[in-house]
């Protein structure tokens with residue numbers, strides 16, 4: 091097969107739980123729940139919804155939020171070995187996340203280099219947290235994704251690369267639609283099955299590693 095390129099989600103995929111949800115539950119006033127429901131039911135774009143959710147949080151919470159996540163986040167089983175496997179087999183691995191740099195980057199330290207992380211940028215200059223969107227949709231996407239995974243994939247992969255998408259939620263759906271191989275769990279798995287998108291269900295990165303190495307052998 092062509093070169094495999096892994097595009098991996100962060101929240102709820104690398105980490106056991108969704109960090110944006112954890113942050114909101116801990117720090118935001120109740121309105122965040124209505125915004126989350128609107129995003130999940132696709133009535134509000136991810137960019138609008140997540141932008142509004144973070145605007146509920148005062149900027150001075152920055153250190154508290156990072157400290158809270160560092161203490162509570164659980165990295166999914168097998169992830170360190172998976173990054174190691176990709177590195178030693180020359181399989182590019184990118185973390186493409188709708189999360190924010192101020193927590194994604196510290197939590198991935200030691201696993202993935204910063205140059206391989208694509209995420210949104212938090213701006214703490216104002217009273218409330220503002221999000222900058224350096225990876226918004228290209229001309230082929232009109233979904234107002236915020237961090238547009240399909241646009242990033244189009245930038246990163248070459249013609250005969252095999253795109254492997256790993257994810258867990260609505261933000262991975264557009265990427266899953268253009269992937270060659272999908273590893274899905276949670277809401278993404280439900281969505282793929284209702285839309286007829288082929289996928290492998292996974293719970294740990296150990297399973298992703300095994301499947302990826304099997305696929306590699308089949309194609310040689």
Ligand SMILES: [Mg+2]
Pocket residue numbers: 099100101102103108257258259261
């Ligand atoms: Mg996710």
Ligand SMILES: [Zn+2]
Pocket residue numbers: 226227228231232233234235236237238239240241
């Ligand atoms: Zn998009």
